[in-house]
């Protein structure tokens with residue numbers, strides 16, 4: 001089992017404090033959802049964990065199996081087993097999707113233990129078929145001209161190929177039609193298991209109809225203010241966030 005522990009994390013952007021002490025522990029074999037109103041710092045949490053330079057951690061810790069993630073370079077975080085699906089994935093000029101995937105897989109392996117081309121192609125074909133992706137997608141340049149839905153599907157392909165210990169998926173459901181949402185959910189559900197833990201950030205409960213989270217957390221004003229099981233997401237869907245604000249005496 002692996003564990004990702006976030007302790008009392010404070011993060012500033014341009015000198016303004018956005019995260020004000022986030023605490024969260026995620027084990028492999030668990031799917032966690034973070035929900036919360038817009039602008040409460042959900043994406044900031046994802047960016048800070050992955051080491052985006054604009055997000056300054058002023059105090060607190062992030063540890064993966066006891067190793068200090070905050071001291072690692074971005075590529076070292078990926079090598080350690082973290083995967084972040086960006087809310088707005090960027091294009092990488094001149095690199096095909098297949099090339100990118102193969103080097104990402106090999107970056108997590110020891111030298112001399114690289115995945116063979118045959119095995120790589122077999123896994124790629126299998127996973128692309130599972131995600132109902134057109135085979136052209138493998139030879140296209142990464143994210144160049146991908147539609148919103150194709151990018152999201154491709155991120156799940158990356159997840160299934162790279163097999164990280166922990167994935168942080170920020171609004172993987174945004175802008176997806178129902179068919180794409182089902183395929184994306186199918187991929188995440190296929191990843192569920194002993195070697196994999198997931199933090200899904202979402203504004204809407206819709207995604208959680210397809211992927212039942214083990215734990216649901218509500219983030220408000222830069223903190224996790226409430227945690228529960230899947231039923232918490234259902235209550236949020238039915239009643240919104242006002243009852244939590246009242247319960248905690250939070251002013252807008």
Ligand code: ADP
Pocket residue numbers: 013014018036037038039040041042043044045054
């Ligand atoms: P959420 O994902 O919960 O909607 P964000 O983490 O995106 O919230 O944003 C939290 C706060 O941080 C907001 O007030 C937002 O304006 C601010 N913020 C986020 N990213 C940046 C950035 N790159 N530059 C300046 N302010 C930012």
Ligand code: MG
Pocket residue numbers: 038039043
């Ligand atoms: Mg937002």
Ligand code: MG
Pocket residue numbers: 042043044087171
């Ligand atoms: Mg966000």
